[in-house]
Amino acid sequence: MSINKEQDFGTPASTASQSVTLEIDGFEVTAPAGTSIMRAAASIGIDIPKLCATDSIEPFGSCRLCIVQIEGGRGMPASCTTPVAEGLKVVTQNQKLADVRRGVMELYISDHPLDCLTCSANGDCELQDMAGAVGLREVRYNPVETHLNAAKDESNPYFSFDPSKCIVCSRCVRACEETQGTFALTIDGRGFDSKVSPSQNQPFMDSECVSCGACIQACPTATLMEKSVIDHGQPEHAIVTTCAYCGVGCSFRAEMKGEQVIRMVPHKDGKANHGHSCVKGRFAFGYATHKDRMTKPMIRASIKDAWREVSWEEAINYAASELKRIQAKYGKDSIGGITSSRCTNEEVYIMQKLIRAGFGNNNVDTCARVCHSPTGYGLKQTFGESSGTQDFDSVMKADVIMVIGANPTDGHPVFASQMKKRLRQGAKLIVVDPREIDLVKKSPHIHADYHLKLRPGTNVALINALAHVIVTEKLMDEAFVNERCDVESFAKWETFIAQEHNSPEATESITGVAATDLRAAARLYATADNAAIYYGLGVTEHSQGSTTVIGIANLAMATGNLGRVGVGVNPLRGQNNVQGSCDMGSFPHEFPGYRHVSDDKTHQLFETAWKAELSLEPGLRIPNMFDAALDKSFMGLYCEGEDIAQSDPDIQHVHTALRAMECVIVQDIFLNETAKFAHVFLPGASFLEKNGTFTNAERRISPVRKVMSPLAGYQDWEVTQMLANAMGYPMNYSHPSEIMAEIASLTPTFAGVSYEKIDQLGSIQWPCYDKDSVGTPIMHEQTFMRDNGKGLFMLTEYVATHERVTRKFPLILTTGRILSQYNVGAQTRRTDNVAWHSEDRLEIHPHDAEDRGLKTGDWVGIKSRAGETVLRALISERVQPGVVYTTFHFPESGANVITTDNSDWATNCPEYKVTAVQVSKVSQPSEWQENYHAFSENQLDLLEQGLNNG
Amino acid sequence: MMKIERLIKMANDIGDFFNAESNKEIAAEGITKHILRSWEPRMRRDIIAYCQQDGAGLSDLVRTAISRLEKA
Numbered sequence A: 001m002s003i004n005k006e007q008d009f010g011t012p013a014s015t016a017s018q019s020v021t022l023e024i025d026g027f028e029v030t031a032p033a034g035t036s037i038m039r040a041a042a043s044i045g046i047d048i049p050k051l052c053a054t055d056s057i058e059p060f061g062s063c064r065l066c067i068v069q070i071e072g073g074r075g076m077p078a079s080c081t082t083p084v085a086e087g088l089k090v091v092t093q094n095q096k097l098a099d100v101r102r103g104v105m106e107l108y109i110s111d112h113p114l115d116c117l118t119c120s121a122n123g124d125c126e127l128q129d130m131a132g133a134v135g136l137r138e139v140r141y142n143p144v145e146t147h148l149n150a151a152k153d154e155s156n157p158y159f160s161f162d163p164s165k166c167i168v169c170s171r172c173v174r175a176c177e178e179t180q181g182t183f184a185l186t187i188d189g190r191g192f193d194s195k196v197s198p199s200q201n202q203p204f205m206d207s208e209c210v211s212c213g214a215c216i217q218a219c220p221t222a223t224l225m226e227k228s229v230i231d232h233g234q235p236e237h238a239i240v241t242t243c244a245y246c247g248v249g250c251s252f253r254a255e256m257k258g259e260q261v262i263r264m265v266p267h268k269d270g271k272a273n274h275g276h277s278c279v280k281g282r283f284a285f286g287y288a289t290h291k292d293r294m295t296k297p298m299i300r301a302s303i304k305d306a307w308r309e310v311s312w313e314e315a316i317n318y319a320a321s322e323l324k325r326i327q328a329k330y331g332k333d334s335i336g337g338i339t340s341s342r343c344t345n346e347e348v349y350i351m352q353k354l355i356r357a358g359f360g361n362n363n364v365d366t367c368a369r370v371c372h373s374p375t376g377y378g379l380k381q382t383f384g385e386s387s388g389t390q391d392f393d394s395v396m397k398a399d400v401i402m403v404i405g406a407n408p409t410d411g412h413p414v415f416a417s418q419m420k421k422r423l424r425q426g427a428k429l430i431v432v433d434p435r436e437i438d439l440v441k442k443s444p445h446i447h448a449d450y451h452l453k454l455r456p457g458t459n460v461a462l463i464n465a466l467a468h469v470i471v472t473e474k475l476m477d478e479a480f481v482n483e484r485c486d487v488e489s490f491a492k493w494e495t496f497i498a499q500e501h502n503s504p505e506a507t508e509s510i511t512g513v514a515a516t517d518l519r520a521a522a523r524l525y526a527t528a529d530n531a532a533i534y535y536g537l538g539v540t541e542h543s544q545g546s547t548t549v550i551g552i553a554n555l556a557m558a559t560g561n562l563g564r565v566g567v568g569v570n571p572l573r574g575q576n577n578v579q580g581s582c583d584m585g586s587f588p589h590e591f592p593g594y595r596h597v598s599d600d601k602t603h604q605l606f607e608t609a610w611k612a613e614l615s616l617e618p619g620l621r622i623p624n625m626f627d628a629a630l631d632k633s634f635m636g637l638y639c640e641g642e643d644i645a646q647s648d649p650d651i652q653h654v655h656t657a658l659r660a661m662e663c664v665i666v667q668d669i670f671l672n673e674t675a676k677f678a679h680v681f682l683p684g685a686s687f688l689e690k691n692g693t694f695t696n697a698e699r700r701i702s703p704v705r706k707v708m709s710p711l712a713g714y715q716d717w718e719v720t721q722m723l724a725n726a727m728g729y730p731m732n733y734s735h736p737s738e739i740m741a742e743i744a745s746l747t748p749t750f751a752g753v754s755y756e757k758i759d760q761l762g763s764i765q766w767p768c769y770d771k772d773s774v775g776t777p778i779m780h781e782q783t784f785m786r787d788n789g790k791g792l793f794m795l796t797e798y799v800a801t802h803e804r805v806t807r808k809f810p811l812i813l814t815t816g817r818i819l820s821q822y823n824v825g826a827q828t829r830r831t832d833n834v835a836w837h838s839e840d841r842l843e844i845h846p847h848d849a850e851d852r853g854l855k856t857g858d859w860v861g862i863k864s865r866a867g868e869t870v871l872r873a874l875i876s877e878r879v880q881p882g883v884v885y886t887t888f889h890f891p892e893s894g895a896n897v898i899t900t901d902n903s904d905w906a907t908n909c910p911e912y913k914v915t916a917v918q919v920s921k922v923s924q925p926s927e928w929q930e931n932y933h934a935f936s937e938n939q940l941d942l943l944e945q946g947l948n949n950g
Numbered sequence B: 001m002m003k004i005e006r007l008i009k010m011a012n013d014i015g016d017f018f019n020a021e022s023n024k025e026i027a028a029e030g031i032t033k034h035i036l037r038s039w040e041p042r043m044r045r046d047i048i049a050y051c052q053q054d055g056a057g058l059s060d061l062v063r064t065a066i067s068r069l070e071k072a
Helices: A037-043 A095-110 A126-134 A171-180 A214-218 A227-232 A279-283 A312-330 A345-359 A373-383 A392-397 A413-424 A459-472 A478-484 A487-497 A504-511 A515-527 A545-558 A578-583 A600-610 A622-630 A651-660 A716-727 A736-746 A755-761 A846-851 A927-949 B004-018 B024-038 B041-053 B060-071
Strands: A019-024 A027-032 A089-091 A159-161 A185-188 A195-198 A224-226 A237-242 A251-257 A260-266 A335-339 A364-366 A400-404 A428-432 A450-452 A531-535 A569-571 A636-640 A663-668 A680-683 A692-695 A700-704 A811-815 A841-844 A859-864 A868-875 A883-886 A915-921
Touching (some): A019 A037, A027 A037, A171 A413, A237 A700, A260 A279, A312 A335, A312 A663, A312 A680, A335 A345, A335 A622, A345 A364, A345 A578, A345 A600, A345 A636, A345 A716, A345 A736, A373 A545, A373 A569, A392 A531, A400 A413, A400 A515, A428 A515, A459 A487, A459 A504, A459 A515, A459 A545, A478 A487, A478 A545, A531 A545, A545 A569, A578 A692, A600 A736, A622 A651, A636 A716, A663 A716, A692 A736, A700 A755, A736 A755, A841 A859, A868 A927, B004 B024, B004 B041, B004 B060, B024 B041, B024 B060, B041 B060
Parallel strands (some): A019 A089, A335 A364, A335 A636, A400 A428, A400 A531, A428 A450, A531 A569, A636 A663, A663 A680, A811 A883, A841 A868
Antiparallel strands (some): A019 A027, A159 A224, A185 A195, A692 A700, A811 A915, A859 A868, A859 A915
């Protein structure tokens, strides 16, 4: 529970279309059929006392506080479990009800500590509120036995469990089941012995608990309480903002004491998360005030020099003069910039504007290059727009869910909870993944109907085989294809995909997936009323990433699974604003709104609006920038919010390129790995320190609101604006709302977006074409967004990756994320989330481990054609023989030392997911790790020297 | 000059995708258009120059496409 309370209606809303009218305490009320009497009463301002009910979970009817009387009815039914009915006359308050309620409360309080004044929930306790509501004045019982001395569980770093304050209402248990879907909690024992138990009566940290916070949110007392509240007291105001972690884009209430965040509470009205959260967004915000935060601008002539703290003015002027010097020496195209998906839409927009209009070239790229650029390409080609087709809620109408190359429970946990809810309701599940993700069989009450455990790098062959079955067994939706798609392209594709080499039997030797399983999965997908595909970086980060995206689009079109609720093609975006950073024109070949830089009309539009001569030529992509740096034609880089020195593939190549540049400007909240190669450091602002918007994976534009002053004095858009002005390109925005207004004026799909409308609606899903539009949850309902309105089928021949397994490199390394850590870990490594994951490990199958004499915990060298690193081994049957797996959250792990320069043919998205390696037992770090450690230590010394001199 | 081996690999990868098209005229056109719309001019200049020299390592289809790139 939280202060600044959002109204709790007691039970969830009914979605029934039929409504009924009844009378409550003499007032007429109309509510949808299926609504509880409790909720109907709350809707007209009548609060019936309650303890075990809350509107995020189904009613339970155990506390007996919410009893009512119904005219003509017997007894005193619980209003939470009694639905409204036409003509009912309900009484919520009379002496008889009051006596019963007071008696119930007396029993509760007889086994509850009377320490309200010193309790952490004081002022925010439903038990306290109900004692007041029922007029409890005395407790007559003097129990011999109580729970008042029950021991606290303080094992979780973020919250405390104090069973002495527990009233066993089961709200936490039900939240863990219904909201999160983990089923980590249960009520153990019976009668007086009943108690909340994590797993098998284990401490929370040893249990299956994933620390999503749903139980704390549901707890009506101080039993489950954030340690930050225990330490600092109740917050006094709240500001709604948007999480800066994954692409789900959860809405949160930042609950504050002055400028200190006390806790982040998921916002009930958040349309992406509906009041749910994960361990990162809910708890891992401490990085924003971590001691490592950089708050002073710094410059240096060489990366061998100590840093020098300088004023903002000096830093900005130095950066501008260096960029201008480099352009004068090496040419206009010798500088560029990298935007970040961690930044707001407005920050990204003015950054690309600075580069295109101020630098005079299109050398702007973004971190989506290394994650979802194939999504942008593939969906633009086939559907006409670079975005997913659905909102998250659509999953609740899906009958078959196909998850390809994604691990939602770890990467997109809040959406995964919604997906799991649908799966528990009976939707079928197909998982396409080389590794056994939690959804396959580890998530309670869920199992994959088919787990197509393919070999890494064979996605296209597998997708083609699925399509082959659908085409040859005539499982297509011909009416959809004829009406909605380009029939000529379909005819060509149909002929291609029906060829024998695409059959499951022919591709079995490529993918390793049994033809019978594949055929069955294809039939399941194609014959469902509603089938939806969700995919992640396991699709895109391949040499054929774009081809797979196109293949997925082909599948959805061929089966008519587009243009309505419950279906669609849904890329699960990795970072909070991947969608937005791409929308805002971060790609070197596209203006905002995915319009090519050479398009005359668009080009003219932006030249006029920006009052600058703009290039008609595409600029350099990130890997091209590195290559150009090594040939001395790209010598200056402005990098905001990205850590390319850790996150990009073939990292030794990246480091060499960064060393070759004459001016690297890093704008970040920490001295990240890239900053160790920088000449100018501009301190950035965390998401808590700025205004703006993020756009999540469902195209939802949500507000980011400043809840505390920027530690370094400026929001990031202000810093970029200062640099633009110093470069001689004037910018004079006074608030990000003005930037959004400019975006709307220049981008048709954003034309109806404004801060006023976002404030009014909470969020908006683009396209939003005019002021009357409230956005578009489902795309392509009538026509596709291609010029002729028709979906385009494209041919998707499987081409094996260049990365071949050999005797020297017999295993395939693939990579992924873990729940508690986020990307390069810059944020989560600086929080207590390290309690769950303090190092990256190499998962290896028992057979491969045995061949090499390895056991869990051994140090192993992982050697590829690109480099070598050392990690500790984790023996696991989650990976198949021949495949090893690691996360990439710690820089010293050097996961990207071993990844190669292979990339997607269309977009140069790196092939992170397929690297041929050899693994062997070692006793010391790799040479790279030793060198990295020495370099890193040296850079920290240079920082220290600068701080001492400053 | 950017590392030509990388450009050759990139160009051939693009060629591999469009090679699925049985009409090689359309396939070459697809490659040309893709490179024109996504490669920075320095990269295009380098691959054109390389193709004009001897073009070793480039597939025939890609060579055809790059020769069209010269005229685009």
